[in-house]
Amino acid sequence: MVQWVATTNLDKTAQVLEQQLCSAHSAKVRLAAFHALADRASTAKRPLHYLEEAFKNRYYEEVVASALQGYLKVAMRDATNQRRILPILRDALSHSFANIRKQALASLETLLPENSPQADLMALDCNQSDIVQSGLIRLYQRGMLNHLEVSRQLMLLQNHRNTEIRQTAFYVSLLSQPKLIEALKQQGDTQTLRTLSDFDDFRLLRGTLLDNASSTAANNNVKQSDEAIRLTLSTQDFISQADSTQASKSKAKKAKSKKPAAESINLSNDTLEPLLQSLSNSHEDISFRAAYALACLQDKRAFGTLISLMSHEDSAIIRAGVATALGHLNIEDAKAVLPTLLDDKDAGVRQVAMQAYGKLADNALSWAATGFASKHQDIHEQSLALFLKHVAADSSNSGNSSDKSAQMSSEMTDILLQALNNPFTSIRLEVVKVLLNRQFKQSSDNISKNVSDDISDSTIVDIIKLLQQSLFEDVHQVAIEEWQRLLLAMNSKHKTNKTNNTEETSHQKTNQAVLTLFFADTFTAIRKQAFDIALKQSKHLGFADVMLNALASPYADTKQLALTTVQAKANTTQLTQLMPALVAMFADDSIELRKQALTVALALTDLQLTILANKNGTDDQPNQHEALITAALNSPYPDIQLTVAQLLASQSRLYADEEQAQRSDEQAYQVFKHYLELPMPSQGKKSDSYTVAQSCKPSAIWLV
Structure with missing residues (x-):
């Protein structure tokens, strides 16, 4: 229909064609109408009227683009119309269609002198940010950055309220200094170079109807046309x-030089x-x-x-x-x-x-230590990875000089202390397991190979000491579980192979040292587990040695476990070894432990009527008995002294030796006399000594 109308000479043909510029049917209809008007423009009273009508189109981009292209052709042919068309093209820089704005800028660059930045400077005055950005990039691409006005605009636009405009102005200003760009390339400033690379690849007419790129390239760049310049940064x-x-x-770290390898550019x-x-x-x-x-x-x-x-x-x-x-x-x-x-x-x-x-960081260990000081688990996990990598490397390089090994060991210990008190359970347990597996595996290998490992044994003790500096019970729990596994490995060797005395003594000392540490552990559950494990393994560890270690614990619960076990299971031979420890407990701060220790000691010395009345007693029993009595009477606590005094007074008549019986009476008498003569404290301020003495007073008076 449009083509037919275009061939007629009716009076209202032009009006009909102008109406078809806004036809909703298809772009082909609108463009056919535009070309028909262009063909008869030379004979029209107003040759540019059809361009004015097409340019006013608000709905169809291809019509406006054709109008702009028509204006450019007219301006290129006729210098007289150029002055009239330049303002139109300049106004088009602010058109509502983005591609029309780009086409307008390209038309201005074509129309104005090639060595002049005027077209792109017009773009910088535009109120559309994409055109300002395009103008800046085109100034670089066209080699116009050395113009004085361009330099001034670059400085001003770096303070523009629009983020993209000022960032583009910043990057374009860098391009005015080729040496600076070359230095940034050498130093690997990837963020800046990425954006500058986009400037090089920028095409003004990309994505427009006038894009001269191949259809394949155009299809590949459809999505890129909207965000061709990557200015936005991200943490990624x-x-x-x-x-x-x-x-x-990593290579730089191996060089052992922490100062910059090169001076500033x-x-x-x-x-x-x-x-x-x-x-x-x-x-x-x-x-x-x-x-x-x-x-x-x-x-x-x-x-x-x-x-x-x-x-x-x-x-x-x-x-x-x-x-x-x-x-x-x-x-x-x-x-x-x-x-x-x-x-x-x-x-x-x-x-x-x-x-x-x-x-x-000075090295991988100090890097990990700094990470462990963070409050966040993700950083601790990265630090753990660094630490484990260093541990693996340290193991493979065990042949280093002794001085270096000692230095790294000291530094590693500091990191371990951090890790053992790590607030995140998974982190600290992983570190502990890696450390223990590394050392205990070496010990187990030595056991299986029937190799003496005194050094390894001492290392185990050092590791347990280190683990016990943790404030978390789960770390201590892992340590005792690993020690239990090591005990099983030792026992397995004893069953399958004959061990020499030197090696067995070494393992025994190690286990007793470990027991001492566990019995002094700050967590009750760990002490109890250590006692139970040691008791089950007492055949190999030695019953008396285990009990001596437990009685030496600074904790009352462990001592009480030992006293109860000794009372139930100790034999005469073990008594001889345990008696000094029992006697030492007569001076314990806990009244319950003192009394229990005395009870156990008396029972184990068989201080019974049958023994005391036995005239055929050996020399060892009286000596043992005398030592026990002397230690009890010298206790700083009245409850121990009075308990022994009562026993002496009540059983002295059973002694066959009259001199010994008299000496027993005299010892008891002196104790009773001392406490009976104590002055009565003021009301409400009775001392422990006076209270204990008063409780024993009736029996003491009767015995005296």
């Missing part, structure tokens, strides 16, 4: 960058001017990007700005970038402040900070 960008430099960082202040000026920008995204680039160049002037941005509450991306930049800067001040970001509320920032600190 910095994480990826840290991962990509991990290998080179030698660039003049003129070359660095775009960065130095932007450091003081009022917008933090610009000042951050400038500081980040300077840090990549190892310029210490970035440090102050980075510190001021480190606590930026609104942007985790900036904080992550600050962490990465401090790692690039590689100075002691950066090393001191970077651990603060390990406690950042954002997990991504913490991860970046942990990786950045690896560039500054």
Whole structure:
């Protein structure tokens, strides 16, 4: 229909065609109408009227694009109309259709002199951010950055209220200094270089109806056309960058040099001017990007700005970038402040900070130690991985010099103390298991190979001591379970092989030392488990040795377990070994333990009527009896003294030896006399000694 109308000479044909410019049927109808009007424009009274009508179209982009293209052709042919068309093209920079705005800018660049930045400067005055951004990039692509007005606009636009505009202006200003860009490439500033690479790949007409790219390329870039320039950063960008430099960082650590391997890049202040000026920008995204680039160049002037941005509450991306930049800067001040970001509320920032600190740490152990000081489990997990990796490496390099091994052992001990008191259960238990498996595996291997391992035994004791410095019971629990497994391994060897006396003595000493540690453990359940295990293994550990260790415990519950067990199971031979420990308990602070110790001791010495009346008693029994009585009478506690005194007084008549009976009476009498003569305390202030003496007074008087 449109094609037929175009061939007629009716008066209202032009009006009908103009109406079809807004036809809702199809783009083919609208474009056919436009081309029909263009064909008869040369004979019309107003040759440009059809372009005006097409340009006013608000709904169909292809009609407006055809109008712009028509204006450009007219302006290129006729210099007279050029002055009239330039304002139209300039107004088109603010059109509602994005592709029309781009086409308008491309038309202005075509129409105006090739060596003039005027077209792109017009774009900078536009109120559409995408056109301002396009104008900035085109100034770079067309080599116009050295113009004075362009430099002025770049400085002004870095303070623009629109984020994309000011960031684009910042990056374009860097491109005005080729030496600066080359230095950033050498230093691997991937964030900046990624954006600058996008500037190189930018095509103004990409995605428009006038795009000259092949259909395949156009199809591949449909989604890219909206976000061709990547200005937005993310914490993942910095994480990826840290991962990509991990290998080179590891090599640097092996070099044992913690000062920067190279001096800062030698660039003049003129070359660095775009960065130095932007450091003081009022917008933090610009000042951050400038500081980040300077840090990549190892310029210490970035440090102050980075510190001021480190606590930026609104942007985790900036904080992550600050962490990465401090790692690039590689100075002691950066090393001191970077651990603060390990406690950042954002997990991504913490991860970046942990990786950045690896560039500054003296070695893997100090890196792990710093991570363990964080409040967050994810950082502790990374530190654990570092620590375990170092432990594995340390095991494989066991042939190092003794001085170095001692140094690393001391440093590793500090890390272990941190790990053993780690607030996260999974972390501390993993460290403990790795440590114990490493040492106990060596001990078990030595046992299975029938090799003497005095050094390994002493190491086991040292490890138990270390584990007991933990504030968490689960660490102690793992330790006792591993020791129990080691005991089983030793017992298995005893059953299958004959052990020499030296090796057996060494294992015995080790186990007794471990028992001493467990019986002094701060957790009741651990002490009880240690006692039960030792009692079950008393055939190999020695009953008397186990009981002596338990009686030497600083805890009353363990002593009480030992006393009860001794009373029930000790024989005469074991008594001889245990008696000094029982006697020593007569001075224990606990009245219950003192009494129980005395009861056990008396029972075990057979201080019964039948023994005392036996004239054929051996010399050892009286000696043992006398030592026990003397120790009890010398106890600082009246309950022990009076109990023994009563026993002496009541049973002295049973002695066959009159002199011995008299001596027993005299000993008892002196004790009773001492306590009966004690002055009565004032009311409400009776001492323990007086109370005990009063309780014994009736029987004491009768006995006297």
